[in-house]
Each structure stands twice: as C-alpha cells, then as structure tokens.
Amino acid sequence: MDRLYTLWDHLAQTPLLGICLTLACFVLGDWINKKCKQSPLANPVLISIVLVSAVLMITKTDYQAYFNGAKYIHFLLGPATVALAVPLYKNIHHVKAALLPIIITVIAGCLFAIFSGVGIAALLGGSRETLLSLAPKSVTAPVAMGLSEIIGGTPSLTAVLVILCGIIGAVFGAMVLNLVGVKNKKARGLAIGIASHGIGTARKLSVHETTGAFAGLGMGLNALATAVLLPLLYLLFT
C-alpha cells in the first residue's frame, strides 16, 4: 500500500497524471452525455469537472499538482479562442440579412446580460469577487475566463458559471421565447447565442439551420462586444 502511495506521488510529479485524468474524465463525461441522449442537463464538461474533482479529493491531490499536467490542455484555449473567428466568418453572411438589427441587438443584449447578471447578484448581497466572476457569464468560456481575469474576478469560478449559464439557456431558452411569443428564427437563434453562448444549444437548435447559424453568430459577436465593453464598464464603475 505504501508503494502505491509513492507511485501516485511519483506520477503526480509528471504532467502525465493531470493530462490522463482530464482526458479519461472527459471521455467518460461524453459517454454519459450520449447515454442521456445528449440532454443539456448531462453536460459533459460539468460531469468531467465533478469527476476530476472527486478523484483529486479522494487521492488528496492538490489542485496545483493536477494543473501541473492539465495546463497543457488549458493552454490550447488561447489558439481555440483565435479559431472562433472561423465559425463567426462562416456565419457572417447572415449579418447582411439584417445588419443594423443584429448589431443593435448584440450591443444591447451584451449590456443587458452584464447589468442584469451583476445587478441581481448585487441585490441579493453577492460579494465583489462573485459579481466580477458573474459579469462575463453570457460569453463563451475561453473569452469569459480571460475577461474575468482582467477585471479581477476568479476565472475558474467564471468557467463553471459560464457552463451553468449555457445549460440554463439550453434547457429553458426555447420555452422562454415561446412564452414571450418570439417565433422569428433569426431572433430565437440570436437571443440564445447572446445570452447563453450556444454551447450545447447549437446542437439542439441546429434542427433548424437559420436558428443554429444565428446562435453561432450571437455567440461570436457577443464575445467580441463583451470583450470590448466589459473592461470599459469596469473602468467606469470601479
């Protein structure tokens, strides 16, 4: 048994353990998601995070030791963020269909998402750290984490909030849009893309091509809008 612990310690010194653990949990999370018919509630990222955390807790491995390996996966977020320009470019011709309405909706929606998110949490007594981590929750995770770091939030907390925001949009988004009587497919896609960054949603929405394309458009444009506006708002209000 002693040798088993020293083996774990030995492996924890190399990046291998963090990388394998992350990949193993993600593969398992993805498998569970498929078993659940890709239900947005069985989000593979959320499942992976819970599984990795459980393993770290059981083996009493600290986060730094895990991240020592996992940072190689984490690093790829940078180039992946740059790569987001590609799906945005593929959907950009849809902008021509309604240039002004799209731009106005994205900017207004970006501000609405930030103020409503921070405002509600502030009213209920959220701390400064929580408010700053919540501010970019509607933006896709890699961009949101970068923004959280810049304004002094906690990137890891932001990452989880972003995922939860995406799940909420995927589960209730269509219902809310039906409730307020929005049938326009461009409006439905754009709204879900702006408010909950269309991760996981895109799959469900792609039943209709226009809705899916506008969800992707909303996600990409809101990432750009928030990246510019949120740091400015932070400078103005603090």
Add this chain to the structure above:
Amino acid sequence: MLPFFFLLCLLQLVGEVIVYVTDLPIPGPVVGMALLLAGLLINKGLPQGLDHAASGLLKYLALLFVPAGVGVTLHFNLIAREWLPITASLIIATLLTIAFCGLMMNFMDRRNG
C-alpha cells in the same frame, strides 16, 4: 493544417503583444480572433487548411476548459456562502436576457421586412 495551427498560435502571440504594448484591457486571444476575422473578411475566403485546424480545435473546445473548471474546488466556501445571489443571477438574468434579445430582434427584423 500545421501551418494554420501555427497561424492560430501566431495570431494569439500578436494579440498578446498588442495588448501588452497598448495596455488594452482585452484578452490577447480575443485580439487574435478579431485579427483573424478581419483577415478572412479581407481575403474573402476560408482556406481549407485553416478550416480543418480551427474545426479540429473547436470540436474539443469543451475539453479545454475542464482544467480551469476543476479550479472551482478551491472556491467551495464562496459558493456555499453565496449560492443564492449566484443561482438567482444565473437563472433570472440569463432568461431575462434571452427574452430581451429575442423580443428586440423580433421587433426590428419585422419592421425591416
């Protein structure tokens, strides 16, 4: 494909340099993304290799934020203490934003014809 993966890293690097030099409060990779989008719009076409490199990376985008997400275990106390403002903000603000954006786009797009 590899030259285009290099291009993605290079644009992130250029983004980081621009942010460092200008003191812009924007993440470097976002500047890289804006540069790539501008480049594609000027080029008026998407090279197949770039499409492959980007799609390959984005296919597993979800995997890439697992390591950072696990970091949330360091903040259990904060979440336990502030679960109410966090949950309320997530649910109410997100759904209000969806309704707001949907109605706004719906209204303007209809007027546009």
